[in-house]
Amino acid sequence: MCWSAEADVVAGAVVTGLGAACLARVRDPRRLPLALLPLVLGLHQLLEAVVWMGAEGRVAADTAAAARTAWAFIALPLLPVLVPFGVRCAAPPGPARRRATWALALGAAVAVPLAAAVLGGPVTARARGHTLAYAVGVGPVVLLTAGYLLTTVGALLTAADRTLRLLGVLVGVGAVVCTALWRLEFASTWCALAALASVVLVGWSGGGPGPARTEGPT
Structure with a gap:
């Protein structure tokens, strides 16, 4: 989320x-599933630009409603499944993969009621200062x-890969800061966090498979 439609367009283009x-x-x-994450986050920003325009009466109501639903589907049921799935795919056999498997199971359990709420609608959004306040009946x-935080941030923090653990720290701390600024209605800075996470993933995605190794029996 950014603080205006125009900021979301710029952030969405950069992150895409x-x-x-x-x-x-x-x-x-x-590494492909996690490498897809920045593209998903870029689309998320572009969708929110349309949500902003809907809140300001600059696009048709049906268009704004579709954008809100798509935005909420990415934010709520998709991410708690995609993140631990990506961490699990990238993990070597052993304890790290088992931890990611548990995170993925929890993510799926969290995603089911969230998906039902988003698809059952309605998803609403209203401008609050330089932020958008979304509402989904769940x-x-x-x-x-x-559960959402355990399966997203937790999956990264317990990953076998050092860079992914660093990403987990950045996302966890960034989420606290962004939430505080959002609650103050000062500005929505989630787009900056998405860009930072994407930069980390760009560097991580180019890593090779390296020598095969295991951490123990699967």
Whole structure:
């Protein structure tokens, strides 16, 4: 999320470009699912530009509603499945892969009610200062939020790869900062976090498979 439609367009274009670079650098097919993440985040920003325009009455109501639903589907049920799936694909056999498998199972459990809420609609969004406040009818919110964080940030923090663990720290700290700024209605800075995460993934995606190794029995 950015603070205006125009900012979202710029951020979306930048992150989408990073996503293309990320995919172009992939040498190890196991890294492909996570290498797709910047492209997904870039699309997410571009969708929110349309949401902003809808909140400002600059696009048709049906177009804005479709953009809100697509935005919420990426943010809510897709990411808690895509992130641990990508971490699992990239992990060597052993404890790290098993941890990612548990995170993926939790992500799928979280994604089901979130997907039902998003697809059942309606997804609403209203401007609050320089931020957008989304609303989706779903509960229990506390449990789903905890599960969401465990399966996304947690999957990265417990990854076998050092760069992915660093990404987990950046995303975790960044999420706290972005949430605080969003609650103050100062500005939505999630787009900056998406760009930073994408830069890290561009560097990570070009890594090769390296020598085969295991951490223990699977």
